[in-house]
Amino acid sequence: MEIVVCIKQVPGTTEVKVDEKGNLIRDGIDSKMNPYDLYAVETALKIKEEKGAKVNVITMGPPQSEAVLREAFMMGADDAYLLTDRKFAGADVLATSYALYQGVLKTGKPQLIICGKQTTDGDTAQVGPEMAEYLGIPHVANVKKIHEVKENSIVVEMDMPTTMEIVEVQFPCLVTVEKGIFQPRLPSYKRKKQTVNKEIVKFSLKDFEDQDEKQYGSSGSPTQVERIFPPDVNTDKEMWEGSGEELGDKLFKKLADLKFV
Amino acid sequence: MAGIIVNQSKITDIDGAVKLCPFGAIEYTSNEVQINAACKLCMICVKKGPEGAFIFQEDKVEEIDKSLWKGVAVYVDHLDGDIHPVTLELIGKAKELAAKINHPVYAVFIGSNVTEKANDLLHYGVDEVFVYDNAALKDFKIEPYTAAFEDFISKVKPSTILVGATTLGRSLAPRVAARFKTGLTADCTILDVKENTDLVQIRPAFGGNIMAQIITPNHRPQFATVRYKIFNAPERSENPNGKVTVGTVPQDKLASAIEVLKIKQKEAEENISDAEVIVVAGRGIKKEKDLEMINELAAALGGQVACTRPLIEAGWGDPKKQIGLSGRTVRPKLIITCAVSGSVQFKAGMSNSDVIIAIDEDPKAAIFDVAHYGIVGDIYQVVPSLLEKIKSM
Ligand SMILES: Cc1cc2nc3c(=O)[nH]c(=O)nc-3n(C[C@H](O)[C@H](O)[C@H](O)COP(=O)(O)OP(=O)(O)OC[C@H]3O[C@@H](n4cnc5c(N)ncnc54)[C@H](O)[C@@H]3O)c2cc1C
Ligand SMILES: Nc1ncnc2c1ncn2[C@@H]1O[C@H](COP(=O)(O)O)[C@@H](O)[C@H]1O
Numbered sequence: 001m002e003i004v005v006c007i008k009q010v011p012g013t014t015e016v017k018v019d020e021k022g023n024l025i026r027d028g029i030d031s032k033m034n035p036y037d038l039y040a041v042e043t044a045l046k047i048k049e050e051k052g053a054k055v056n057v058i059t060m061g062p063p064q065s066e067a068v069l070r071e072a073f074m075m076g077a078d079d080a081y082l083l084t085d086r087k088f089a090g091a092d093v094l095a096t097s098y099a100l101y102q103g104v105l106k107t108g109k110p111q112l113i114i115c116g117k118q119t120t121d122g123d124t125a126q127v128g129p130e131m132a133e134y135l136g137i138p139h140v141a142n143v144k145k146i147h148e149v150k151e152n153s154i155v156v157e158m159d160m161p162t163t164m165e166i167v168e169v170q171f172p173c174l175v176t177v178e179k180g181i182f183q184p185r186l187p188s189y190k191r192k193k194q195t196v197n198k199e200i201v202k203f204s205l206k207d208f209e210d211q212d213e214k215q216y217g218s219s220g221s222p223t224q225v226e227r228i229f230p231p232d233v234n235t236d237k238e239m240w241e242g243s244g245e246e247l248g249d250k251l252f253k254k255l256a257d258l259k260f261v
Numbered sequence: 262m263a264g265i266i267v268n269q270s271k272i273t274d275i276d277g278a279v280k281l282c283p284f285g286a287i288e289y290t291s292n293e294v295q296i297n298a299a300c301k302l303c304m305i306c307v308k309k310g311p312e313g314a315f316i317f318q319e320d321k322v323e324e325i326d327k328s329l330w331k332g333v334a335v336y337v338d339h340l341d342g343d344i345h346p347v348t349l350e351l352i353g354k355a356k357e358l359a360a361k362i363n364h365p366v367y368a369v370f371i372g373s374n375v376t377e378k379a380n381d382l383l384h385y386g387v388d389e390v391f392v393y394d395n396a397a398l399k400d401f402k403i404e405p406y407t408a409a410f411e412d413f414i415s416k417v418k419p420s421t422i423l424v425g426a427t428t429l430g431r432s433l434a435p436r437v438a439a440r441f442k443t444g445l446t447a448d449c450t451i452l453d454v455k456e457n458t459d460l461v462q463i464r465p466a467f468g469g470n471i472m473a474q475i476i477t478p479n480h481r482p483q484f485a486t487v488r489y490k491i492f493n494a495p496e497r498s499e500n501p502n503g504k505v506t507v508g509t510v511p512q513d514k515l516a517s518a519i520e521v522l523k524i525k526q527k528e529a530e531e532n533i534s535d536a537e538v539i540v541v542a543g544r545g546i547k548k549e550k551d552l553e554m555i556n557e558l559a560a561a562l563g564g565q566v567a568c569t570r571p572l573i574e575a576g577w578g579d580p581k582k583q584i585g586l587s588g589r590t591v592r593p594k595l596i597i598t599c600a601v602s603g604s605v606q607f608k609a610g611m612s613n614s615d616v617i618i619a620i621d622e623d624p625k626a627a628i629f630d631v632a633h634y635g636i637v638g639d640i641y642q643v644v645p646s647l648l649e650k651i652k653s654m
Contacts (some may be wrong), residue, residue, distance in 0.1 A: 003292070057591055062298040086264070089296065089300035093444075097435075124448075127449070129431075129435040133407075137518075138402075166521070166522045170518035192551050218320075223475050223477065227474045229471070231608065231627070236633075237632055238634050238635065241637045244638055247638045247646070252651065255595075
């Protein structure tokens with residue numbers, strides 16, 4: 001069987017900050033694999049070990065996002081695809097999903113597509129379901145457990161707010177997995193040595209079946225950022241300073257006033 | 262193609278130009294300053310770069326006729342007919358938005374044996390509830406639910422659709438939005454509407470300490486998801502108004518490749534979204550053991566403990582206790598934050614709380630921007646001192 005795992009490179013520990021004038025600043029381009037996607041890769045590798053499968057990883061992003069594909073190689077992925085093109089820049093959820101859908105088509109005929117639950121930068125949890133729609137296949141989100149991988153289907157446990165649902169989905173299908181579904185393995189040094197020169201397949205718009213520029217990047221994005229601004233400041237507040245003792249005392253009195261103690 | 266065009270002749274300081282972009286999307290290759298695929302179209306280079314060096318080029322778009330799309334619709338989130346309270350909150354917001362542009366408020370209710378329940382929504386100011394009631398819609402399965410939603414949109418043509426950012430809503434809304442090839446903005450914290458019916462969607466963005474205003478200028482319907490506890494539910498009125506309309510999904514579209522084998526009820530667990538009092542631990546907590554002091558304070562106030570993302574990442578807390586954009590939204594009567602800096606992502610999950618007390622040693626911490634009482638001090642001193650007073654009561 002063929003599995004495709006969608007992985008994304010996200011900013012690492014350094015976060016984007018904003019200065020007094022409302023400008024974005026970011027020092028260092030520290031980046032890493034989206035933590036949720038590590039679980040997605042691990043899930044695919046577990047299925048590979050148990051049932052035998054070819055695990056392909058795919059990412060859309062700037063050239064440097066090759067790094068996360070290399071990391072997936074070090075974990076045990078078989079083939080890697082990098083979708084990169086200036087024309088993909090500025091993509092919102094819809095355009096990202098569309099490019100990934102076109103990319104997935106180029107990898108072969110996967111029975112199973114695995115996404116992370118969400119990214120730590122985009123943070124929408126929407127790319128998976130939108131891709132599934134484009135692919136015309138069912139999806140199950142928030143998968144917490146894989147019960148069984150059968151010949152033509154997969155039995156998974158879906159985490160809902162008040163219930164756990166065990167569902168069986170026919171292939172081909174897409175699942176998004178929760179943190180903690182399996183403990184992701186660490187990249188192996190041995191595999192690193194084996195795969196340093198392993199080729200990464202790169203696709204740009206001209207390799208896709210649908211080469212209509214209007215589907216991709218900012219042109220294919222129905223949503224537009226109209227303006228960015230620093231968050232509101234509440235000026236109607238009391239600020240207290242003093243020793244720990246004084247502040248504790250004052251706070252106690254305030255809580256008593258407000259009838260919380 | 263829309264994008265940033267670089268005017269090489271206007272760039273004298275190449276290094277400075279490259280550094281303009283916080284996302285590393287400006288690079289110098291083949292003797293040219295170029296924009297790479299990392300561009301997020303945040304426009305910083307256009308605004309801050311040398312005059313005329315970076316130019317935003319827009320696409321020519323075919324204008325749509327927005328007057329053909331009318332109504333603000335709310336998806337009714339429910340489990341076996343039990344309506345999730347986020348639904349009412351969204352109806353409240355939908356009414357506000359609809360009043361501004363003189364549109365009707367709709368609700369779309371998909372499930373099995375739900376027609377009766379649909380009548381109840383008429384007490385909250387919905388003009389028309391569209392019900393898709395079919396045994397095949399009993400369990401949430403993506404294909405038939407999407408088909409029902411699609412039928413509603415095709416027939417009613419609502420301008421805006423609000424969906425609760427619940428587990429189910431986060432799975433269904435993107436699916437339907439993609440079917441209509443339209444925009445969807447997740448986890449909006451502020452919504453407004455323009456005269457031309459464009460929905461103004463505001464949410465934290467770019468992973469930074471910044472808010473973004475997002476619009477869907479040329480697509481309909483416009484989709485937004487909103488979390489529980491962001492907006493206010495309207496009062497229930499005694500007299501129902503409006504009507505219930507029954508819709509049907511063609512039989513062949515009710516089929517699904519998903520079979521629900523078993524549904525297990527989870528044990529009811531404490532939910533920070535329901536807490537009246539919350540004490541939050543932030544990264545200023547030095548050791549896991551020090552959380553005891555926070556637990557103690559929460560217990561003394563009869564409240565729950567919650568934390569910020571770094572603590573969850575450190576494995577010090579249950580992810581269900583995280584407040585914020587990627588955690589839960591809370592709206593307690595009292596929230597005390599202890600050593601929390603107040604990132605936009607955190608504030609997005611708590612800024613509507615009734616009384617906000619923040620303790621932080623940095624007087625410039627952004628948490629003080631939303632606090633009602635800002636306490637500049639060391640939590641290791643203030644909290645024990647407070648606990649002592651409470652104990653000796
Ligand atoms: C897409 C995205 C989504 C995110 N979602 C969330 C989310 O849902 N929830 C969330 O919390 N974060 C979220 N984050 C992370 C967020 O940006 C911040 O990194 C995080 O909220 C910071 O947590 P903090 O305030 O505890 O830590 P810090 O920012 O490190 O702040 C610690 C504070 O403690 C103070 N302090 C230190 N020691 C003491 C002491 N002894 N006494 C008093 N004060 C002290 C410091 O002055 C500082 O203000 C998200 C980020 C992204 C990019
Ligand atoms: N640019 C991308 N490249 C590959 N996979 C992606 C990309 N963006 C999102 N995904 C996948 O979609 C999931 C949800 O992302 P998001 O909707 O951004 O929260 C991620 O965990 C990834 O599996």
